[in-house]
Amino acid sequence: MPINAPKQILIIKLSSLGDVIHTLPALTDAKKHHPDITFDWVVEDAFSEIPTWHPAVSEVIPANLRSWRKNLWRTWRSHQWQNFKAMMQSTYYDQIIDAQGLLKSSLIARYANGQRYGLDYQSAREPVAAFFYHQRFAVAKGQHAITRTRSLFAQALDYPLPDTPPEYGLSSYSFTTLMPKRPTLVFLHGTTWASKHWPDRNWVALAKRAAKAGFRVRVPWGNEAERRRAEKIADVHEQVTRMGASNLQGLAAELSTAVAVVGVDTGLAHLAAALNVPSLTLYTSTNPGLTGTLGKNQLHLQADFPCAPCFQRNCHLPQDAKTCYDSLPVDKVWDKLMDTIAQH
Template sequence: MRILLVKTSSLGDVIHNLPVAADLARQIPGIEIDWCVEESFADIPRLSPAVRETIPVAVRRWRKRLFSGATWREIGALRRRLAGGGYDAVLDTQGLLKSALIATLAAGRRLGHDRNSAREPLAARFYDQTFAVPRELHAVERNRRLAAAAFGYAPPPALDYGIAAPAFAAAWLPETPLAVLLTATSRDDKLWPEADWIALGRALEKRGLSPILPAGNAVERERAARIAAAIPGAVAAPPLSIRELAGVLGRARLAVGVDTGLAHLAAALQVPTVALYTATEPALTGVAGAGFARNLGGAGRPPAVGEVLATADEALSG
């Protein structure tokens, strides 16, 4: 059987879909799995040995250049690629109109959430068969249950993302054990105070860990540099790809992060992970994994440094 998974974005959502590929590979011998994903997140399904081919799309970029001839040539190439994929089934776990429309480009029976389960009910009109999945479940479990219903098996009891960190080495990485501090996120109200990061980083350094602070854009790099400068032995990492970040995380004894997809990646890699919430609730989308994964705080309830440090000590003692 050959199937296409459609889960295009965002980073955390794509990571939450990895257990679907792992479950399918275990439950259906000989299955071939392709995955359609936003180009900036294509490194995530490429970490999974269960995924045969990753097919990038560029919906975010196309929207900005809708009247460009190059955009429509890329869309045409995607349509031909999906139509010729020889898929027996197409599973859209995203449940959005954009993902449902991508699913219609592929040959094969289209499967997805019913209108009461989909994030955008209109998406359900584009599937050949739909399935009810409770909305109050964690996002990882919703994905797994949808796949299990679509392909007729019981979800395995153990949660497995099915990935391992790639090897990574760099001259700027300290030889001492690492604590990766993920200070950047997509919204300012999700940030944790810089003073708190500094206090945490100094405490972790006293425990023999070297804090590493990755960052993406220029503003995030400036913030990481300020925090790192105030912590002995800390390193503000240079720009890294998602695959390189996975390699850095794989070498860490601990990851502490705000509400960001990279915290989910750490948990998926079974790195002991502490996630900090300040503006959102973690019940449905917090970090989840087979290893140590804890969510602290919530909307309007940022965790205190002492609570984070106590949880970090618990993770390190395991």
């Protein structure tokens, strides 16, 4: 390691769940090339468990930006913002890497002590963010998000970009849970974009197939709409059960015991990929080549439809029209799921 090489790095990567997970392989790369390096990480409180699972992360600085913006007076009176700034300013960092490339993340980075590094104007998701960095790097768009982040870290920390598959660095972390008596599938049905949902009737039909084939099925949920869907899916058979409320570590433990996962494009699908759980992920309005699950044992099913992927949160076709969902029927998903399980 060169004498002047950075050793203590602050990462700014606030959200979402998938984006946070996509950052982990870059830390693994950096640790291999600079064994003495350590990272602190500023992340939204909802995802603050994730960085603690990587051995290169020393301290996590949780942020709660959405809540703070909605309750400015309460945030100020409770000293939450002041305490957050104090945590960021308590250490002088050799480098501060904004791995998000947004205006909000670049502004957060300004509160930390040290030189700020990030994407250049052509590479950042929001070009204005580049104005606030001391040093900027070009990373071509059109690549997978994990590859782009690995490239940013390689340039910022001065090592060659690895051409190896991504390593999430979670293998040394123990997600302990009791092994189920029957082979278990996990159905990841919840996602924030309406256009990424697979119809409820399809999930119900798939659950019936799985139960008939002797599988135990677990169905997580995160909000009221997902809870209702999970109950609908679980109603088909006693071997199909809705999971209780859980933190991310609890969800990771459930995923790690599954023989396979079926999911839509959602953050938990990326968590399954990071855990090397065999997964079949369905893509309608998004492109798996840019933000799909990446790693061992990952299989994608892309909708075959003229306007897919549309990258729109909501489908604008008439309700009675055929949509990209029709190109992902239950029979096709079931057959691919069985292929996924047979290969592992």
